[in-house]
Amino acid sequence: xxxxxxxxxxxxxxxxxxxxxxxxxxxxxxxxxxxxxxxxxxxxxxxxxxxxxxxxxxxxxxxxxxxxxxxxxxxx
Amino acid sequence: xxxxxxxxxxxxxxxxxxxxxxxxxxxxxxxxxxxxxxxxxxxxxxxxxxxxxxxxxxxxxxxxxxxxxxxxxxxxxxxxxxxxxxxxxxxxxxxxxxxxxxxxxxxxxxxxxxxxxxxxxxxxxxxxxxxxxxxxxxxxxxxxxxxxxxxxxxxxxxxxxxxxxxxxxxxxxxxxxxxxxxxxxxxxxxxxxxxxxxxxxxxxxxxxxxxxxxxxxxxxxxxxxxxxxxxxxxxxxxxxxxxxxxxxxxxxxxxxxxxxxxxxxxxxxxxxxxxxxxxxxxxxxxxxxxxxxxxxxxxxxxxxxxxxxxxxxxxxxxxxxxxxxxxxxxxxxxxxxxxxxxxxxxxxxxxxxxxxxxxxxxxx
Amino acid sequence: xxxxxxxxxxxxxxxxxxxxxxxxxxxxxxxxxxxxxxxxxxxxxxxxxxxxxxxxxxxxxxxxxxxxxxxxxxxxxxxxxxxxxxxxxxxxxxxxxxxxxxxxxxxxxxxxxxxxxxxxxxxxxxxxxxxxxxxxxxxxxxxxxxxxxxxxxxxxxxxxxxxxxxxxxxxxxxxxxxxxxxxxxxxxxxxxxxxxxxxxxxxxxxxxxxxxxxxxxxxxxxxxxxxxxxxxxxxxxxxxxxxxxxxxxxxxxxxxxxxxxxxxxxxxxxxxxxxxxxxxxxxxxxxxxxxxxxxxxxxxxxxxxxxxxxxxxxxxxxxxxxxxxxxxxxxxxxxxxxxxxxxxxxxxxxxxxxxxxxxxxxxxxxxxxxxxxxxxxxxxxxxxxxxxxxxxxxxxxxxxxxxxxxxxxxxxxxxxxxxxxxxxxxxxxxxxxxxxxxxxxxxxxxxxxxxxxxxxxxxxxxxxxxxxxxxxxxxxxxxxx
Numbered sequence: 001x002x003x004x005x006x007x008x009x010x011x012x013x014x015x016x017x018x019x020x021x022x023x024x025x026x027x028x029x030x031x032x033x034x035x036x037x038x039x040x041x042x043x044x045x046x047x048x049x050x051x052x053x054x055x056x057x058x059x060x061x062x063x064x065x066x067x068x069x070x071x072x073x074x075x076x
Numbered sequence: 077x078x079x080x081x082x083x084x085x086x087x088x089x090x091x092x093x094x095x096x097x098x099x100x101x102x103x104x105x106x107x108x109x110x111x112x113x114x115x116x117x118x119x120x121x122x123x124x125x126x127x128x129x130x131x132x133x134x135x136x137x138x139x140x141x142x143x144x145x146x147x148x149x150x151x152x153x154x155x156x157x158x159x160x161x162x163x164x165x166x167x168x169x170x171x172x173x174x175x176x177x178x179x180x181x182x183x184x185x186x187x188x189x190x191x192x193x194x195x196x197x198x199x200x201x202x203x204x205x206x207x208x209x210x211x212x213x214x215x216x217x218x219x220x221x222x223x224x225x226x227x228x229x230x231x232x233x234x235x236x237x238x239x240x241x242x243x244x245x246x247x248x249x250x251x252x253x254x255x256x257x258x259x260x261x262x263x264x265x266x267x268x269x270x271x272x273x274x275x276x277x278x279x280x281x282x283x284x285x286x287x288x289x290x291x292x293x294x295x296x297x298x299x300x301x302x303x304x305x306x307x308x309x310x311x312x313x314x315x316x317x318x319x320x321x322x323x324x325x326x327x328x329x330x331x332x333x334x335x336x337x338x339x340x341x342x343x344x345x346x347x348x349x350x351x352x353x354x355x356x357x358x359x360x361x362x363x364x365x366x367x368x369x370x371x372x373x374x375x376x377x378x379x380x381x382x383x384x385x386x387x388x389x390x391x392x393x394x395x396x397x398x399x400x401x402x403x404x405x406x407x408x409x410x411x412x413x414x415x416x417x418x419x420x421x422x423x424x425x426x427x428x429x430x431x432x433x434x435x436x437x438x439x440x
Numbered sequence: 441x442x443x444x445x446x447x448x449x450x451x452x453x454x455x456x457x458x459x460x461x462x463x464x465x466x467x468x469x470x471x472x473x474x475x476x477x478x479x480x481x482x483x484x485x486x487x488x489x490x491x492x493x494x495x496x497x498x499x500x501x502x503x504x505x506x507x508x509x510x511x512x513x514x515x516x517x518x519x520x521x522x523x524x525x526x527x528x529x530x531x532x533x534x535x536x537x538x539x540x541x542x543x544x545x546x547x548x549x550x551x552x553x554x555x556x557x558x559x560x561x562x563x564x565x566x567x568x569x570x571x572x573x574x575x576x577x578x579x580x581x582x583x584x585x586x587x588x589x590x591x592x593x594x595x596x597x598x599x600x601x602x603x604x605x606x607x608x609x610x611x612x613x614x615x616x617x618x619x620x621x622x623x624x625x626x627x628x629x630x631x632x633x634x635x636x637x638x639x640x641x642x643x644x645x646x647x648x649x650x651x652x653x654x655x656x657x658x659x660x661x662x663x664x665x666x667x668x669x670x671x672x673x674x675x676x677x678x679x680x681x682x683x684x685x686x687x688x689x690x691x692x693x694x695x696x697x698x699x700x701x702x703x704x705x706x707x708x709x710x711x712x713x714x715x716x717x718x719x720x721x722x723x724x725x726x727x728x729x730x731x732x733x734x735x736x737x738x739x740x741x742x743x744x745x746x747x748x749x750x751x752x753x754x755x756x757x758x759x760x761x762x763x764x765x766x767x768x769x770x771x772x773x774x775x776x777x778x779x780x781x782x783x784x785x786x787x788x789x790x791x792x793x794x795x796x797x798x799x800x801x802x803x804x805x806x807x808x809x810x811x812x813x814x815x816x817x818x819x820x821x822x823x824x825x826x827x828x829x830x831x832x833x834x835x836x837x838x839x840x841x842x843x844x845x846x847x848x849x850x851x852x853x854x855x856x857x858x859x860x861x862x863x864x865x866x867x868x869x870x871x872x873x874x875x876x877x878x879x880x881x882x883x884x885x886x887x888x889x890x891x892x893x894x895x896x897x898x899x900x901x902x903x904x905x906x907x908x909x910x911x912x913x914x915x916x917x918x919x920x921x
Contacts, residue, residue, distance in 0.1 A: 002196050009200070010389045021382060029382040032375045040389030047393055055397050056172055057408045064411035071414075075261040083892055190748060190861055201860065201867045208871065212878040215892075219877035219885065222893055224870070346749055346862050353866040 007044045082284045084293055086218030089225040091277060091297035094362050096228070096304065097355030098177070098270035107309060111262035113248050116309050118262040123302045125263070126271040129421060130298065132428050133274055134291035137281050139431040144282040146373035152430050159374045166370030169419045170276055171387070174363040175394040178202060181356050182395065183405075189349060199395055203388045206360045210368065210384055214283055217361050224358075228351050232304065235348045236311055243314035266305075268413035270359075271298060272420025276366045364391075445530055450479050450549035457483055460536065467539075472499070475506040479549040483535075488542040490561025497522035498544060498557060513548065513555055525558035537615065564589065570673050572840060575712040582673040583695035587617050590690050590697065593675040594621065598682060602626070608639055611647035617692040618653070621678075626685035631882045635687060635700065649694045657689075657700065665845040668881035670702035672839075677711050701882035705890075705902065707842035708732065713904055722903040729902070731836035735846055738830045739776045740857035740865050742822070746772045748861030767817035773858030775819050779827040780851065782809070787831070 014037055021030050046053055082090075107115035140148050150158035181202060182195040190198070209217055274294055281290045368380035368387060377383070399405045446453045454469055461467040470482040480502065484494070501522050507515075517526045525543075529535045530553050535545050542560030567589070570582035583590045591605060602624045609615045618639060622632060635657060642656055654669050662668075672678065673695040678688050681699040689698040699706075708728055713721040745753055746761060753761070768775060786805040793801060810824045830850070837843045849872060856864035879886035888894065890902070 002194060006196060006200050006392070007389070010385060010392075014385045017382065017385060026378065026382070028375070029377050029379065032371075032377060033382040033386055036371075036383060036386030037389065040386050040393065043390060043393035047396065053393075053397050055399065055404075056394065057398050057404065060415045061404070061407050061411050064414045065407060067414045068410045071261065071264070075257040085893055185863055190863060193860060197860070198863065201864065205867055205870050205874070209874045212874060216874060216878040219887060219892060220870075220874050223873055223877070223887070223890065349862065350866050353863060354870065357870055 003044055003048050007041065010040070080213065080215045082214060082218040082280065084284065084286055084289050086215075086222050087280060087284055087290075088293050088297050088300075090218060090221040090358055090362065091274075091293065092301045092304075093221060093225060093228060093355050093358040094273075095270045095297065095301035097352070097357075097359035098273075099266060099305070100308070100352060100355060107262045107266065111258045112254060113313055114251060114253070114259050115262060115313060116248070116306055117251075118259050119266065119302060119306050119309060121259060121263040122266045122271060123298065125267050126274070126298050126302070127295065129272055129424070130274065130291065130294055132424050133278060133294065135428045136278060136424060136431060137287070137290050139428070139435070140278070140281050140287075142282070142287070144373070145278045146370060148431075149427070152427070152434060162370055163374045165419065165423065166367055166374070169416075170363045170370070171367040171391075172394075173273070174360060174367060174387075175391050175398060177356060177359055177363065178391060178395040179398045181353075184349075184352070189346075196392070196396065199392050202357065202360065203392060205357060206364055207384045207388050209357075209361055210364055211381055214365065217358075217365075221358060224354050228354050231347050231351045232308075235345075235351070236308060239311050239315050243311055245314050247314050247316075248310070264413040264417075265409070268416035268420065272416060274298065275420050275424045276362065279366050279369055364388075444532065446532065446535075446547065446552050446554065448550050448552050450481055450547060453547055454481050456532070457535075460532070470499070472502060474502045475508050475511045478506075478511045481547050483539060483545040483547070485539055485542070488540075488560065488562050489544055490559045493523060493559040493561065494544065498546075498559065511548065513551060513553060516546070516548075517555060521555075521557060523557050523559055527556050529554045529556050540615070541617075567593075573672060573674055573677075573711065573838060575710070575715065578711055578715040579674075579676050581675060583675060583697060585693050585695055587619060587690055587692035590675070590695070591619055591621065594679050594682070594688070597675060597679040598623075603682070606636065608636070610639055610642050610644065610653065612643075612645040614646045614648065614693075616647040618647070619690040621682060621688040621690065623682055623685065626683070627687050628685070628883070631701070632687055635689075635882075647691065650689065650691045650696050650698050653689065653691065654698060657698075662879060664875065664879055665848060666704075666876070666879060666886070667707065667839075667841040667845075668700075668702055668879065668886070670699040670706050670839065671696045671841070672699070673697070674711055680711070680714070701884050703881060703884060703888055704876060704886050707839040708837065710838035718904050718906045725903060728836050728838075731833035732846065735830050735833035735837075735843075736850055736853065737865075738826050738833075739780060739850060740853040740868075742826050743772045743776055743854055744857040744861045744865055747858060761820070761822055764820040764822055768820050770818075771858075772823075773854060775823050776826070776854055777851070779813075779819055779823055780830070780854070783827055783831050784847070 014033075018030055018033070021033075043053065107118050111118045136148075143151065146158075146162050149162050152158065153161060178199055182198050185198050186193065186195055209220065277290075277294055281287050284290065364384070364387060365380075368383045371383055371387075372378075372380040399408060446456075454471075458467070458469065466486045468482075468484055468486050470484075472480045472482065474480050482498070498521060501520050502516070506520050513528060517528070529538060529545065535554055535556065538556035538558075539545050542558070542562060544557040544559055545554055546557060547554040564586050565584045567581045567584060569580050574580075581593065583593065595603065600623070604622055604624050606620045608618050608620070610618050620632075620636060620639070638656055639653065642653070644652055644656075647653060650671055654671075658668060670681070678697050678699060682688050686699050686701060689700070691697075708725070713725060716724075746765070750758055765772075770778070786802075789805075790802060806828070810828075813819045814821045814824055834843045834847060837846070853865060853868045856868040858864075860867070876887055877885070885892060
């Protein structure tokens with residue numbers, strides 16, 4: 001529920017911004033911004049429906065945990 | 077004088093606050109858990125590495141020659157490769173750290189200060205302020221840094237100087253009890269977090285009135301923040317002894333709780349939290365700025381401001397999903413330094429060398 | 441219709457003027473016959489001209505001293521009329537303008553032009569003390585409603601040829617005289633021209649007070665509750681401002697004169713700071729900043745501490761606060777809101793109330809209501825103390841316009857503190873600082889000279905250096921450098 005309210009806030013702010021941008025005919029900025037916005041909205045919706053999103057941190061852990069183990073052994 | 081650029085003073089203060097913001101609260105326990113009471117020596121090592129890296133960063137700064145960082149990348153590697161590299165770099169480094177920092181803040185607040193407030197709300201408040209200030213522009217952030225810097229310093233003094241009388245410096249002995257290996261090991265975390273993030277400061281070479289002073293600014297701010305870290309760590313370990321420090325989540329916060337003079341001057345730890353909130357604010361502003369500028373350059377946008385709201389939303393979500401429990405948090409913290417070093421050490425060295433190479437080639 | 445000239449026939453002109461003025465009862469037409477046979481008419485507004493001058497310098501002069509041979513306007517102007525400012529008027533519109541400004545308009549039979557004779561003499565308020573910014577030591581005079589009196593008060597203080605005045609008329613219906621005063625060479629040329637341009641382009645129909653113009657002069661895209669234009673009724677402040685390179689705007693009809701650009705520090709400084717010894721003045725300035733912080737933060741800190749962070753209070757205090765709040769049914773935030781709102785009502789009522797009742801109501805309001813509320817357990821005693829301190833602190837700010845945004849923001853901070861404790865309060869403070877850092881007043885950053893920091897201008901920013909130390913030759917803003 002909270003997430004939706006917050007999403008609404010962001011969308012409102014975005015709407016205000018897009019209006020002023022379109023008035024200045026800055027199409028490129030609007031397009032790029034809307035794309036990122038779409039990503040954000042998807043993410044929020046996924047969260048809202050409790051879909052598990054993989055955390056970027058898992059990738060980091062996967063790659064670098066062995067390095068950490070190695071270093072610990074080296075310098076333990 | 078162009079009032080839309082940063083002055084040297086403002087930049088220095090912003091960088092100091094940025095570096096403070098990262099590890100101030102958890103630093104002592106990170107260091108002490110590995111290096112025990114020699115944590116402060118670790119810091120010396122960290123600063124030494126930072127100064128070495130500043131040579132590299134400074135070298136890149138000189139190579140920039142007035143261009144902005146993204147333009148430089150494109151000059152070096154051609155338009156497409158440069159942009160691709162910039163995109164990957166920005167998404168994987170500053171943008172990710174942004175979520176990390178926000179999540180850190182959220183964890184701290186829900187643990188210690190406002191346990192009943194949902195983390196999402198905490199996120200939105202901070203994101204709101206950061207987005208607002210970035211809308212206002214870099215010079216506004218600079219001015220705000222100038223002002224809030226003194227409040228932060230004042231609170232630091234207020235929080236930590238009264239501890240000195242109750243500090244038991246024998247807690248720092250014996251020195252070198254476990255040899256140099258733990259010291260080196262412990263320094264990894266702090267090198268990564270925050271110092272080699274200074275590579276991000278390269279975005280500011282073009283934002284100031286006197287670009288030739290950039291290197292001096294980074295050196296000065298690193299030394300000052302390092303000194304402050306040193307003092308805090310020393311005091312924390314001296315007052316609490318290293319075993320306690322290792323077992324605490326937020327030792328810097330806890331130690332201020334122990335101040336007690338005449339029953340009135342006690343329990344100032346909230347003031348210390350304020351330090352952290354302000355420092356986190358500046359940290360996130362810088363990270364968001366770098367991210368937005370980077371992506372704006374990739375897509376050749378005139379203004380980075382249009383990206384702020386989407387980035388805020390994405391950061392909001394990612395910060396929520398970073399780690400579901402403390403165990404993963406700990407693992408991440410141990411793996412993170414190496415990830416960060418890739419971007420903060422290897423990447424800049426490569427860029428620098430490429431730049432040198434190109435200069436040699438173009439000079440017959 | 442009124443931009444054209446007169447007819448040579450005097451009686452036609454008289455009829456026309458009377459018609460234009462709608463046969464108003466204060467519009468006087470005095471017909472004379474001078475030099476034996478020339479018919480003349482004098483037009484003026486009763487109450488606007490100086491009767492004595494009218495009598496002696498104009499009517500007597502005309503009747504007694506006009507030589508008989510060829511009477512024309514030039515001759516009247518050069519040889520007969522005793523008064524100062526006499527000009528030839530060619531259009532009806534100009535004639536009306538002059539009449540409305542307190543001049544006499546003279547027409548000769550057979551001549552299409554007329555003469556305007558400036559003999560203003562309306563009732564003016566005497567020069568009294570400033571009602572809004574009084575000082576203990578220093579000049580006690582303040583501006584009145586007449587433009588010329590006001591500009592003179594400043595002229596007397598700045599005896600320099602570089603002091604310039606530019607007068608315009610603004611407002612379709614009111615045609616208010618507006619004077620822009622500045623020091624040539626010290627004021628920012630670009631901003632000055634922008635200011636005058638905006639005044640000239642103003643399409644307002646009525647300009648009764650500076651505020652009508654002030655809103656036009658603000659930076660266009662900046663939405664803020666903080667004042668970016670300073671106004672005062674003290675001539676010494678205006679004079680000092682002009683000598684620092686600021687531009688003053690006088691509006692006829694109001695004793696409040698505007699000064700631009702206005703920075704944050706200007707609103708915290710008082711004229712008195714310059715009339716007392718530096719040590720004392722600096723202490724008082726420090727006190728003002730402390731009072732400012734109290735006014736802004738006290739209720740919020742109280743709410744944050746009692747709602748979220750009880751462990752920060754010393755145990756004794758905590759126990760007594762808890763005991764006080766025992767019987768109070770309301771949460772701290774509502775309590776604070778009620779008390780602050782009540783105080784604002786009292787404050788506003790106090791301004792409008794007739795003098796005689798004012799005293800009684802303030803006693804009733806503050807002591808009786810406060811005390812009774814505590815005893816009825818509607819609010820806690822600590823809350824009454826906090827609200828009183830906050831209110832009194834807000835009066836320490838010398839410029840009334842600055843206390844308004846502080847009072848408003850106080851409520852916002854209270855809400856933030858009530859919802860998110862010290863975190864919310866910090867966020868609020870950060871937003872406030874950022875907003876102030878972002879503001880500009882006529883091109884200058886609002887928080888100069890602290891942020892961005894100019895070491896050379898610190899001699900009178902927050903604390904004042906003694907006069908033998910400070911460099912008074914420079915402008916405070918140093919824009920031209």
